Amino acid sequence: MLDLLTPFFRRLYDETGWNFVIFYEQYEWDRFVAAIWVSLELIVASLFFSLVVGIVGAWLQGSPIRAVRLFMSGYIQFFRNTPPYVQLLFFFFVLGNFTPKVDMGGYYEPMITSFGWAVISLSFFAGAFNVEIFRAGIEAVPESTREAAESLGYSRLMAYVYVILPLAFRVCLPSLNNNLVNLLKTTTQAYAIAVPEMLYTLNQVWSDNVNVPEMMIILFVYYVGLVAVLVWGMHRWERKMKIPGYG
Amino acid sequence: MNETPKNGLWTPDQPMVSIKDVHKSFGPLEVLKGISFDVMKGEVICIIGPSGSGKSTLIRCINALNDIQKGSIKVEGIEVNDPDLDKLELRKKVGMVFQQYNLFPHKTALENVMMAPIHVLKQDKADVEQRAYRLIKKVRLEGKETSYPGELSGGQQQRVAIARSLAMNPDVMLFDEVTAALDPETVKEVLVTIQELAEDGMTCILVTHEMGFARELANHIYFTDRGVIVEHGPPASFFAEAKDPRTQEFLSQIL
Numbered sequence: 001m002l003d004l005l006t007p008f009f010r011r012l013y014d015e016t017g018w019n020f021v022i023f024y025e026q027y028e029w030d031r032f033v034a035a036i037w038v039s040l041e042l043i044v045a046s047l048f049f050s051l052v053v054g055i056v057g058a059w060l061q062g063s064p065i066r067a068v069r070l071f072m073s074g075y076i077q078f079f080r081n082t083p084p085y086v087q088l089l090f091f092f093f094v095l096g097n098f099t100p101k102v103d104m105g106g107y108y109e110p111m112i113t114s115f116g117w118a119v120i121s122l123s124f125f126a127g128a129f130n131v132e133i134f135r136a137g138i139e140a141v142p143e144s145t146r147e148a149a150e151s152l153g154y155s156r157l158m159a160y161v162y163v164i165l166p167l168a169f170r171v172c173l174p175s176l177n178n179n180l181v182n183l184l185k186t187t188t189q190a191y192a193i194a195v196p197e198m199l200y201t202l203n204q205v206w207s208d209n210v211n212v213p214e215m216m217i218i219l220f221v222y223y224v225g226l227v228a229v230l231v232w233g234m235h236r237w238e239r240k241m242k243i244p245g246y247g
Numbered sequence: 248m249n250e251t252p253k254n255g256l257w258t259p260d261q262p263m264v265s266i267k268d269v270h271k272s273f274g275p276l277e278v279l280k281g282i283s284f285d286v287m288k289g290e291v292i293c294i295i296g297p298s299g300s301g302k303s304t305l306i307r308c309i310n311a312l313n314d315i316q317k318g319s320i321k322v323e324g325i326e327v328n329d330p331d332l333d334k335l336e337l338r339k340k341v342g343m344v345f346q347q348y349n350l351f352p353h354k355t356a357l358e359n360v361m362m363a364p365i366h367v368l369k370q371d372k373a374d375v376e377q378r379a380y381r382l383i384k385k386v387r388l389e390g391k392e393t394s395y396p397g398e399l400s401g402g403q404q405q406r407v408a409i410a411r412s413l414a415m416n417p418d419v420m421l422f423d424e425v426t427a428a429l430d431p432e433t434v435k436e437v438l439v440t441i442q443e444l445a446e447d448g449m450t451c452i453l454v455t456h457e458m459g460f461a462r463e464l465a466n467h468i469y470f471t472d473r474g475v476i477v478e479h480g481p482p483a484s485f486f487a488e489a490k491d492p493r494t495q496e497f498l499s500q501i502l
Contacts, residue, residue: 162366
């Protein structure tokens, strides 16, 4: 792959001074490819767990137990009303201090890596919004539909899984789409705790090579592309979920 | 029998549904003020009365969609007014059809009929599917199996809803003003379906404004107003010899 790119980008640098070093030096290329994987893993893991948090949270929010509902609203208040950047630092530096360290054969490493903390922190951050998004969707499902399920013998959980959630999903996909796009972009803040994702890596590259504008272009193009893929996927999903004669 | 099991031992010679002195309030508003009646197996019962008289609330209490504050409702010996009520056990016995059909809009007609037996009763999918096809046929909707509720007319949706309830093999069916949202032409197709059910021996409790239907099919008619049963009787005498002025007034308006 790199072999194909090298001649063009080396010539570009020689002739114009535009230094896309990641495309013609093996060492920088490897860093770049590694960053793609880390950022993709970070994004996929955060998206996934934020959805889990949202679905479970919306379920808990409807709990008949008051303490559970209070806990949920406390959780949402905390994560919605504080900056994700601060949350990330808090999770890594404060909570990270209290997690046990594991013996890696002579040296010790914290049980949860900075990558792990980024996933946890970002999932709970976006999850808080997802809870509210799902709640809106759930409230849009008529009470009578719930009653129909109930009168057929469905328990609260079964009605949630088989009837309410599938209908709620359709209502809240557009706002879910927005929040997930936001989450995707917010993953770059994992930079703050040295997760070697794209921003962190390209920052190292431009510090070594003094090519800030070029690497900035790469960053923009990279995220424009990623968001486009996510949005494309979400729209496809929306179309697939469309029910004939409904909504 | 000195020690009756909690849910009693029900035998078909006892009332299938037994309602005794039922009181139900929504906050300060008392909707049911001591209602009692029995329904035997295979009977068709019609509950009529002006809107706001508590008819719908009453039949919603029978399958525990609403709780009651006082009194007793027994379905095949199961006490409904019991905090430890096994709702699933109750709802396996009692099917319910609603005014607004309340089908699951994201599932086809056939899937609507199949869902509960598969999810709730954990029955084998292939068996359930066969039965669902038969039920769809029974409610005369052959060919509509793969249609979504949004693609069906009101009357068709209501018949799917009836099939959906029947798929659970209930012993009693509750019909809560099931034709009230339909246009006059489609009312008939739904009534015919219910009639066939009744003729098959299904125990039916209907809240209805269809007096012709009540007159023809009901074994017993209850007229409720302001939370009490004002008058009741078999249709022939009920319509001919209503004594209470409230019943007379209601009948004169509706007939």
